[in-house]
Structures are given as C-alpha cells and as structure tokens.
Amino acid sequence: MSRAGTVNAALLAVLIGGAIAAHLAGELFVVTLATKAAIFALAGVGLNFALGYGGLISFGHAAFFGLGGYVTGILASHAMSGEPLTTLPYTMNGTNEMLAIWPMAMLVCGLAALAIGALSLRTSGVYFIMVTLAFAQMIYWFAVGWPRYGGEDGLSFYVRNVFPGVNSMQPLTWFAICTGLLLLALVFTATVMRARFGLALQAARRNPQRTVAVGIRPFGIRLTAFVLSAMITGLAGSLYADLNRFVSPAMLNWHMSGEIMVFVILGGVGRLTGPVAGAMLFVAMEHLLGGVSEYWPALLGLVLLGIVLFAPGGIVGILTGGRRRV
Amino acid sequence: MLIFEQFLNGLQYGMTLFLMAAGLTLVFGVMGLINLAHGSLYMIGAFACAAVAQATGSFWLGVGASLAAAAAAGALIELAVIRRLYHRDHLDQVLATFALILIASEGTRWVFGSFPLYLSLPPSLSGTVSLGGLVYPSFRLAVIGLGLAIAVFLFWLMRGTRLGIRIRAGEADREMIGALGVDIRSLYTVVFALGAGLAGLAGALVGAVQSVQVGMGEPVLILAFVVIVIGGIGSIGGALAGALLVGMTDTLGRALLPAALATIMPQASATAVAASLASMLVYILMAAVLVWRPTGLFGVRG
Amino acid sequence: MRYTLTLAMAALLAAPAMADPIKVGMITTLSGGGAGLGVDTRDGFDLAMKLAGDAAVDITVITEDDQQKPDVAVQIADRMIQSEEVDILTGIVWSNLAMAVVPAAVQQGKFYLSTNAAPSALAGAQCHEDYFSLSYQNDNFHEAAGQAATDAGYENMVIMAPNYPAGKDALTGFKRFYEGEVASEIFTQVGQTDYAAEIAQIRDADADAVFFFLPGGMGISFLKQYSGSGVTTPLIGPAFSFSQDILPAAGDAALGIRNTASWSPDLDNEANKTFVDAFKAEYGRLPSVYAAQGYDTANLILSAVATADIADRDAFRDALMAADFPTVRGKFRFGPNRHPIQDLYLREVVRLDDGTLTNRIVDTAMTDRGDAYAADCTN
Incomplete structure (x- = not known):
C-alpha cells in the first residue's frame, strides 16, 4: 500500500473505530459527533470533486447542501401531514423513506447545479468564486422570505426518516448509514479520477490550453464535474437534515459555504480523504475548544491560520509528507 | 419628489458601499489577494472611533483614531500573515482570512464586551439640509461627498504619484519592479495598510448611523465583493460604477417593487413577494452582469 | 462552551x-x-x-x-x-x-x-x-403596541418589520389590536443596515405614527437614521429595540420613544x-x-x-x-397552553440623572393578556 493509501485507511479507521469505541463506552454523543463529521466529510468530498480535482473554486456549495436538506425536510413534512406535495400534473406525495429521498435530493441538486454551472462556468478565477456565491445567496434569501416551509424559522420534522430494516434513530446505526455513503462517495471519486473523465478534468485544471489542443472541450467536462460535485454535497445536506431532523436557511448561508471549503482546505485540497481529515478536525475542535474559553472561535481561527501558513498541504499533506498535488 | 429622494438614497447607499469596496479592490487589484477580513478592519475602525469618541467627546478625533487603528491593524496583519499568502492560490487566502475574521471578531468582543457600542454623529452632521423642497439628512450628503473625494484621491494616487506608478508597475510585473530596486515588500505593506485605513474610515462614518457591534462587517463585506466583481476587480472606476449600480438597484428595488407588483397581484402578497425579490435583486444583478461580461464591467478581458 | x-x-x-x-x-x-x-x-x-x-x-x-x-x-x-x-x-x-x-x-x-x-x-x-x-407569546409585545396605538388615537399608521416569520407575526399581532388604517406595510430585509428608502416612504406617507419591529442591530441602525432624517412622525414598537442591551448604543436617538413590554426596571x-x-x-x-x-x-x-x-x-x-x-x-x-397571562406596559425611554438611558412605565397597555393561540392548544 502506498503512503497515501495508508493515510486514507488510517483516517477512516480513526473515524469508524472512534465511533464504535464511543458506542461501547456508552458515549452516545460522541457517536453523534462522529456522524456529524462523516456528513461534513461527505459534503467536503463533493466540493473536493470540483474544487480539488477540477480547480473550480465554488464559494456557493451551501446552495446544494441546503437544497438537499430542504428536499428532505419538505418530503418528510409532507409524509407526516399526509398532504400531497403537488397534484399537478399528477399527485405526488411526500415520503419518509431515505432510499426515495436521497435520489430526489441528488436529482434536484444536479438540476440546480446544471443551471448554475452552465452560467457560472462562463467566468473563471475570482469571478467564478463570486458568481457561485451570488447564486447561493439568491437561494438563501429566497428561503428566508418564503413562508410556505417556515422561512427563516426553518422546518422541523421531529422524527428521522426511515431506512429499510434498521432503526435509524439508533446513533451507531445512523453513523453506519452516513459513513457507508461517505465510503461510497470516496470509492466513486477515486474510480472516476483514475478514469478517462477524471484524467481529462485534472488535465483541464493543470493546462487548459493543451487540453483544448488535444480536442477536449473543458466546458463540458467541468460542467459534468460541477453537477456530480453538487449531487454529492446535496446528499450530505439530506443526511444533515436527518441528523438534526430540521432544516433552515442557515444551511444555505455563505458561512456554510465557507465551512465546507474549510473542511477541504484543512484536510488537503485534491487529496482523496482530505475532507475526511478536515471535517474530523473541525468537529473535534469546535467541540473541545468550547470548553476552553467563551472566546473559542478565536482559538479555532488561530489553529486554522497555523495550518494554512505552516502546513499548506493540509493534514493529509502533513501525514503523507508529500507535496500538494494542486 | 419621492422618486428623486429615492434616487438620492440609492446614490448615497452606493457611496457607502464604495467606501468599503475601494480598499478591497485596491488590495485585490494590486496584490491579487482575496481578503475576507476586510470587514473586520471596517469593524475595528468603527470600534476605535466609538471608543475614542466616548473617551474624548470628539467624533472627529474618533475618525482619526479609526483611520490609525485600522491602518495599524492592517499593517500588522500584513506583516504577520498576509505577506506569506501572495504567492499562494486563492483558496489559502480564503481560509487564512476567514480565520482572521474569527480572531478579530472574538478579540473585539473580548476587549469591548458583547453589547453594541454608542457612536453618534457630531452636531454639524446630524441635522438636515433643504434641497429645493426636499429635506435631506446632511450626513447622507456628506457620505456622497466623501465617496467622491475618496474616488478622486484614489485616481490621483494611482495616476499622479510615484507611489501609484510603482503600485501599477508592480501590478503589471512584480519581478521587474523588484529588479528596478523598488522594495516591493514594504510597498505592499503600505498598500494593504492604506486599504485597511479606508475600511476603518468607512466603519467610523457608517458606524455613526448604524449599529457598532461585533459582526457588523460581514453583510457589508459580501456586498463589497459583489460591488468589485460587478465593476471588474482592481478597477477603482469599476468599483465606483459597481457600487452605484448596486446601491441604486437595492434602494430602488426596495422602494418601487411593492407598488410595481401590486399592479399584477393582490396587495398583501405583493408586499411579501416584493421584499423577497428585493433581497435577491443585487445577486441577480451580479449574476446577470457576469454572464454577460465574465470579467465585470471594467475588468480586463482575458 | x-x-x-x-x-x-x-x-x-x-x-x-x-x-x-x-x-x-x-x-x-x-x-x-x-x-x-x-x-x-x-x-x-x-x-x-x-x-x-x-x-x-x-x-x-x-x-x-x-x-x-x-x-x-x-x-x-x-x-x-x-x-x-x-x-x-x-x-x-x-x-x-x-x-x-x-x-x-x-x-x-x-x-x-x-x-x-x-x-x-x-x-x-x-x-x-x-x-x-x-x-x-411572540405576538404579545406587538399586540400591546397595537392596543397602545389605538388608545393613543392613531388612525393612520405605517407598519414595518423584517421579511421573516417573526416579522410577519409582529405585524399580524399589531393589527389584532390596532383599530385604525394601515397607510403602508413595509417589509425590510433581515440584517438590513441602511433605512433611507424606508424613511423616505414614511415621510411620504404622512401618517399619524409608525409601528416598527426591528430587533437588535437593525433597530439601532434605524433609530439613528430616523432621528437624523428630520421626519417627526412618532414611533412606537415592542421593547426589542429599546431593551437595556440596545439603549446605550442607540443613545439620544431612542429618547422619548414609547415601547411595550411585560417588564420594566422601574x-x-x-x-x-x-x-x-x-x-x-x-x-x-x-x-x-x-x-x-x-x-x-x-x-x-x-x-x-x-x-x-x-x-x-x-x-x-x-x-x-x-x-x-x-x-x-x-x-x-x-394560561391553559402554559404561556403567560400577564400585564403589558407602555414604557418610555428616559435619561436618568447619572446619564444612563432606561425605560419608565407610563401606562398599562393590556391587563391579564394571554395569547391568541391558546384555543388551538389541545395537548
């Protein structure tokens, strides 16, 4: 196994082993924290897909995280009230089946990303960063002002949606579901990046002119990557909604976009398990520093600053000792 | 008359945004640096002004203090953090300056406490002026004047001074002007401190009619980014145009949309829909501008 | 923490x-x-x-x-x-x-x-x-403001709140006890900092008074800008913009304004x-x-x-x-839905001898007020 492979395996082992150990020790809340880390990691894996491999710095991924959450919340609340979602063109009911909700959340995010990406990819560099932020802010303000599903107050659905055959309210089971999806997303990312499409995407990031010269049009490849990236982050949003049994515009806020970006950069941009390391460290710090001081966000800031200044490859960069691949 | 007043309000709000965006676009354009902490410098300016004005009883001493404090904080940040980031990509800059926001916000709260501070206008600015039948706050006219003055100052600085020539040369070719013996490192520190000072000044003036509290810089920061991106990054003229466009769009949107929508739907829903639409309007504007011109109105085509 | x-x-x-x-x-x-x-x-x-x-x-x-x-x-x-x-x-x-x-x-x-x-x-x-x-209950202070506005004889008012559920509830609560006309209903943006456009509308409406609900920093910004605008239409609002955490920052801009709450330091x-x-x-x-x-x-x-x-x-x-x-x-x-039944007061912002701004009760706006939702509570 290569050094990077060892690090990947070790990081996942820490996440999964930690959750199981906490479960055995009866520390249910630590299992919940590990679940939160797994979900954030999944959101980060989604962003990393576009940002790390494709060089598409999206500052608007909260849009997809929040949309995934809202699809989940809306379907679940309709399932609870029994009121159909729409009756035109045909009757569509809500559902509380995760296996139905996930594809729906991913579909909605994919379509949104198709529209946002098609427009945003006309720009590049800083302009791309800011135009993705603009689209996310539009959706955020729409959600704040739209009363049907709670507006700023958000939408509660009290009971976690169901997964066939298991009790999703049980913390370790729920952790297993989320981590399972995280592993799937990691395998998917690794496979795609080694395939023709992934190689073309990375080539387009490193040297756009040459990519064009060999007859590949970067636009189509980037748009596809952006859509896939949004779908993964949207799935994470769906899980986050289920973790809290609640969605609100806060999931769509630019702070959320910033946090997802932090997971990726903290862990290591363009590294397969970078977002896993970043999300784990972030969740752990948020939890532990809170006990140190009332002004703990400043301590978090200092740690982030230290990593970005002195360890530019992120955590995975430190662990593998290799140069950053971006 | 109401339309004229709203037009003036849009102009005034645009100038407020320009005060914030000018420093941001300067730093962005010259050093290629995304500085999310610009809003924190704005907050530091407001807090410094409030503290000094409270202690001395003079608003104008407070304004001086805000310039000094924000410029000093800017220079310090540049020396300690920012100068390590110029050769990094935008991602690292986003993360590092995001971290600086956290530190600045909680640091300010640690020093000044959790409650908003008192800062009010001096008597000379707190009255109203009559403009041919329209009673208008003198403060808002002062903001328009100051915005114009700063725009002129920046144009002069960039076009008519040695410092400006060096800055523009550095923008075009860093290595070359380094080779010509210009100390690019201290030049950058000066530019960053200048940008920070402008943010601090904006914080002091705008803070006098807003709430001086932790986090006050964030909503303005996002709008300032919208402004410079619409205008074209690095262009002072672009920032001015972008600021006025955003200021007008936002103000006129809030003022006119409810009535406009009421002509096509019931009054009650028109008010609510208009409010939602108004809050999305500047972002719709930005997306439209960038889809039309991917490098902003005054940006370099590339 | x-x-x-x-x-x-x-x-x-x-x-x-x-x-x-x-x-x-x-x-x-x-x-x-x-x-x-x-x-x-x-x-x-x-x-x-x-x-x-x-x-x-x-x-x-x-x-x-x-x-x-x-x-x-x-x-x-x-x-x-x-x-x-x-x-x-x-x-x-x-x-x-x-x-x-x-x-x-x-x-x-x-x-x-x-x-x-x-x-x-x-x-x-x-x-x-x-x-x-x-x-x-969230509506209470707004209801009391509505009652106080009715008692004060205001017949034509501008009402204003941010465009989110609490803001809409505020206007609904106010209108529940306000009996006059609504000249204009204004929704502001959440976290808005500049109120020039709204103040122009208030000036133009020429109403008897303005009811506004703008909690926290939004209220401070609005009060400061309103006091410098030369518009003299009286303001009334719930205590959220006149609470002791806000008053020191709002300063004289808040002085003399009437607001409603269930409690006052005096x-x-x-x-x-x-x-x-x-x-x-x-x-x-x-x-x-x-x-x-x-x-x-x-x-x-x-x-x-x-x-x-x-x-x-x-x-x-x-x-x-x-x-x-x-x-x-x-x-x-x-009350039956485990929400308070209490008196609600009309207060006024005053300056104490030592310079501190605070509230003073001027009247009781409502006595033994419960809330509008108790009947829907069957649990």
Whole structure:
C-alpha cells in the first residue's frame, strides 16, 4: 500500500473505530459527533470533486447542501401531514423513506447545479468564486422570505426518516448509514479520477490550453464535474437534515459555504480523504475548544491560520509528507 | 419628489458601499489577494472611533483614531500573515482570512464586551439640509461627498504619484519592479495598510448611523465583493460604477417593487413577494452582469 | 462552551435532602453579534441561583453556546439529553432555534422552559405539556403596541418589520389590536443596515405614527437614521429595540420613544427591586428584559424544586404550572397552553440623572393578556 493509501485507511479507521469505541463506552454523543463529521466529510468530498480535482473554486456549495436538506425536510413534512406535495400534473406525495429521498435530493441538486454551472462556468478565477456565491445567496434569501416551509424559522420534522430494516434513530446505526455513503462517495471519486473523465478534468485544471489542443472541450467536462460535485454535497445536506431532523436557511448561508471549503482546505485540497481529515478536525475542535474559553472561535481561527501558513498541504499533506498535488 | 429622494438614497447607499469596496479592490487589484477580513478592519475602525469618541467627546478625533487603528491593524496583519499568502492560490487566502475574521471578531468582543457600542454623529452632521423642497439628512450628503473625494484621491494616487506608478508597475510585473530596486515588500505593506485605513474610515462614518457591534462587517463585506466583481476587480472606476449600480438597484428595488407588483397581484402578497425579490435583486444583478461580461464591467478581458 | 456551575457544595450537605438533584441545560447565544442577549439571559438566570443560596444546592446548570445557529443548538440539545441527561432545557433566545430544539426535546421527555422565544406554532397546535414559556407569546409585545396605538388615537399608521416569520407575526399581532388604517406595510430585509428608502416612504406617507419591529442591530441602525432624517412622525414598537442591551448604543436617538413590554426596571414591586439592585451590584450594568426573564425562569425552577420531586413528572409539572414564585413582573400566571397571562406596559425611554438611558412605565397597555393561540392548544 502506498503512503497515501495508508493515510486514507488510517483516517477512516480513526473515524469508524472512534465511533464504535464511543458506542461501547456508552458515549452516545460522541457517536453523534462522529456522524456529524462523516456528513461534513461527505459534503467536503463533493466540493473536493470540483474544487480539488477540477480547480473550480465554488464559494456557493451551501446552495446544494441546503437544497438537499430542504428536499428532505419538505418530503418528510409532507409524509407526516399526509398532504400531497403537488397534484399537478399528477399527485405526488411526500415520503419518509431515505432510499426515495436521497435520489430526489441528488436529482434536484444536479438540476440546480446544471443551471448554475452552465452560467457560472462562463467566468473563471475570482469571478467564478463570486458568481457561485451570488447564486447561493439568491437561494438563501429566497428561503428566508418564503413562508410556505417556515422561512427563516426553518422546518422541523421531529422524527428521522426511515431506512429499510434498521432503526435509524439508533446513533451507531445512523453513523453506519452516513459513513457507508461517505465510503461510497470516496470509492466513486477515486474510480472516476483514475478514469478517462477524471484524467481529462485534472488535465483541464493543470493546462487548459493543451487540453483544448488535444480536442477536449473543458466546458463540458467541468460542467459534468460541477453537477456530480453538487449531487454529492446535496446528499450530505439530506443526511444533515436527518441528523438534526430540521432544516433552515442557515444551511444555505455563505458561512456554510465557507465551512465546507474549510473542511477541504484543512484536510488537503485534491487529496482523496482530505475532507475526511478536515471535517474530523473541525468537529473535534469546535467541540473541545468550547470548553476552553467563551472566546473559542478565536482559538479555532488561530489553529486554522497555523495550518494554512505552516502546513499548506493540509493534514493529509502533513501525514503523507508529500507535496500538494494542486 | 419621492422618486428623486429615492434616487438620492440609492446614490448615497452606493457611496457607502464604495467606501468599503475601494480598499478591497485596491488590495485585490494590486496584490491579487482575496481578503475576507476586510470587514473586520471596517469593524475595528468603527470600534476605535466609538471608543475614542466616548473617551474624548470628539467624533472627529474618533475618525482619526479609526483611520490609525485600522491602518495599524492592517499593517500588522500584513506583516504577520498576509505577506506569506501572495504567492499562494486563492483558496489559502480564503481560509487564512476567514480565520482572521474569527480572531478579530472574538478579540473585539473580548476587549469591548458583547453589547453594541454608542457612536453618534457630531452636531454639524446630524441635522438636515433643504434641497429645493426636499429635506435631506446632511450626513447622507456628506457620505456622497466623501465617496467622491475618496474616488478622486484614489485616481490621483494611482495616476499622479510615484507611489501609484510603482503600485501599477508592480501590478503589471512584480519581478521587474523588484529588479528596478523598488522594495516591493514594504510597498505592499503600505498598500494593504492604506486599504485597511479606508475600511476603518468607512466603519467610523457608517458606524455613526448604524449599529457598532461585533459582526457588523460581514453583510457589508459580501456586498463589497459583489460591488468589485460587478465593476471588474482592481478597477477603482469599476468599483465606483459597481457600487452605484448596486446601491441604486437595492434602494430602488426596495422602494418601487411593492407598488410595481401590486399592479399584477393582490396587495398583501405583493408586499411579501416584493421584499423577497428585493433581497435577491443585487445577486441577480451580479449574476446577470457576469454572464454577460465574465470579467465585470471594467475588468480586463482575458 | 461549557461551564459547569455547581452551586454550593459540601457546607450544605447537612441541609435536609428534599429531592433528587436536578440538571438544567442552558443553551443560549454567547458568541458572535447576538451574544449580548444570551449573556443577559445567562446572567439573570445565574443571579437567581446565586441569590437562592441553599435552595439551589441540588441544581446543576450546564451552559452552552449555540452560536445563534439552529443546527448547533440541536446538536447541543442532543448532547445534553443523551450524555448529560439533563432534566430541564432552557435559555434559547431566537425563535428559529427554538423551533429546531423544543419539539424534539419535549418528545424525549424533557421539560423546556423558554426564557425568551415563544413562536406561535408552539403556543397553538404544537403545544406540549412539558413546554412552558416564561417570557410571553411572540405576538404579545406587538399586540400591546397595537392596543397602545389605538388608545393613543392613531388612525393612520405605517407598519414595518423584517421579511421573516417573526416579522410577519409582529405585524399580524399589531393589527389584532390596532383599530385604525394601515397607510403602508413595509417589509425590510433581515440584517438590513441602511433605512433611507424606508424613511423616505414614511415621510411620504404622512401618517399619524409608525409601528416598527426591528430587533437588535437593525433597530439601532434605524433609530439613528430616523432621528437624523428630520421626519417627526412618532414611533412606537415592542421593547426589542429599546431593551437595556440596545439603549446605550442607540443613545439620544431612542429618547422619548414609547415601547411595550411585560417588564420594566422601574416596575414597583419588592422582587423587582431586589433583582435590579443585585444585578447592578453583580454585573455593573442595568438588566435587560432578557435578564429579567432569565431570572424569573430560574426562580420558577427553584419554586418547583421546593415542592416537588423531578422524578415524579406529573407533580413537578403541576408545581411549574402553579407558578408560585416571586416574579419581577409583580404578577404572573400560566394560561391553559402554559404561556403567560400577564400585564403589558407602555414604557418610555428616559435619561436618568447619572446619564444612563432606561425605560419608565407610563401606562398599562393590556391587563391579564394571554395569547391568541391558546384555543388551538389541545395537548
């Protein structure tokens, strides 16, 4: 196994082993924290897909995280009230089946990303960063002002949606579901990046002119990557909604976009398990520093600053000792 | 008359945004640096002004203090953090300056406490002026004047001074002007401190009619980014145009949309829909501008 | 953020053991721009516990910062329920956070005592026997402002609030008791900082008065800009823009403006005098309405602990419902939906001799007011 492979395996082992150990020790809340880390990691894996491999710095991924959450919340609340979602063109009911909700959340995010990406990819560099932020802010303000599903107050659905055959309210089971999806997303990312499409995407990031010269049009490849990236982050949003049994515009806020970006950069941009390391460290710090001081966000800031200044490859960069691949 | 007043309000709000965006676009354009902490410098300016004005009883001493404090904080940040980031990509800059926001916000709260501070206008600015039948706050006219003055100052600085020539040369070719013996490192520190000072000044003036509290810089920061991106990054003229466009769009949107929508739907829903639409309007504007011109109105085509 | 405040210890072990120890989880906003409200809530609550001395010996309070983020609040609540095994949750300032936390908490068998937020949904259809509001129902201050506006004889008013559910509820609440015409209804943006466009509309409307609900920094910005605008239409609003955390920052811009609340620092009763003096002595500032509500909440818990054992949930619930505690509001009882029935006052911002700005009661706007949603509460 290569050094990077060892690090990947070790990081996942820490996440999964930690959750199981906490479960055995009866520390249910630590299992919940590990679940939160797994979900954030999944959101980060989604962003990393576009940002790390494709060089598409999206500052608007909260849009997809929040949309995934809202699809989940809306379907679940309709399932609870029994009121159909729409009756035109045909009757569509809500559902509380995760296996139905996930594809729906991913579909909605994919379509949104198709529209946002098609427009945003006309720009590049800083302009791309800011135009993705603009689209996310539009959706955020729409959600704040739209009363049907709670507006700023958000939408509660009290009971976690169901997964066939298991009790999703049980913390370790729920952790297993989320981590399972995280592993799937990691395998998917690794496979795609080694395939023709992934190689073309990375080539387009490193040297756009040459990519064009060999007859590949970067636009189509980037748009596809952006859509896939949004779908993964949207799935994470769906899980986050289920973790809290609640969605609100806060999931769509630019702070959320910033946090997802932090997971990726903290862990290591363009590294397969970078977002896993970043999300784990972030969740752990948020939890532990809170006990140190009332002004703990400043301590978090200092740690982030230290990593970005002195360890530019992120955590995975430190662990593998290799140069950053971006 | 109401339309004229709203037009003036849009102009005034645009100038407020320009005060914030000018420093941001300067730093962005010259050093290629995304500085999310610009809003924190704005907050530091407001807090410094409030503290000094409270202690001395003079608003104008407070304004001086805000310039000094924000410029000093800017220079310090540049020396300690920012100068390590110029050769990094935008991602690292986003993360590092995001971290600086956290530190600045909680640091300010640690020093000044959790409650908003008192800062009010001096008597000379707190009255109203009559403009041919329209009673208008003198403060808002002062903001328009100051915005114009700063725009002129920046144009002069960039076009008519040695410092400006060096800055523009550095923008075009860093290595070359380094080779010509210009100390690019201290030049950058000066530019960053200048940008920070402008943010601090904006914080002091705008803070006098807003709430001086932790986090006050964030909503303005996002709008300032919208402004410079619409205008074209690095262009002072672009920032001015972008600021006025955003200021007008936002103000006129809030003022006119409810009535406009009421002509096509019931009054009650028109008010609510208009409010939602108004809050999305500047972002719709930005997306439209960038889809039309991917490098902003005054940006370099590339 | 985690302070474990174990109140009084070994010295009091000899005191008669009344009941099982009780754990209270306080989730409130202690960092960021909204921290002032949470800090006051916590300080008011802690002060009551401190003053109670021996009586608080069996009560442990765990305080955590929700960062004003609903998802963080939910996760803290999960932890307090799963790991700390608290009996009572309290402290949330904001309605959107309350909506995220309260329904799940009471379903898991915890008491929730609200120190502030009390959205209409939780007062009506989604009410629960273990959820009590110690503050008000969200509409109350607005209703009182509506009544006060009617009493003042205003016949044509501009009404204004941010475009979010609490803002819409505010206007609905106001209109429930305001009998005049509405000249114009204005929705502002959440977190808006410049109010020039709205002030121009107010000037143009030429109304008798303006009702506005703009909590926190939004209110400070609006007040400052309004006072410099030359528009002289009188303002009236709920206490959220005139609370003790806001007044020092708003300064003279707030002077003389009438506002409505269920409490005021000059409210004339013994418990309130004790509270205001002790708060000033302890923290060196005047208490806000949030501090008063936190203080009352702690005293309600103390009163219930004195008469019932938390292990007997029905008895403890009855003890809470009895509301037999020395309230700073003079009188206080719960309605059928466990929301307050209380007097609401019209207050005016005044400057004391030492220069501090504060509120003074000028009138009682409503007597024994419950809320509009009690009939929908069947749980």
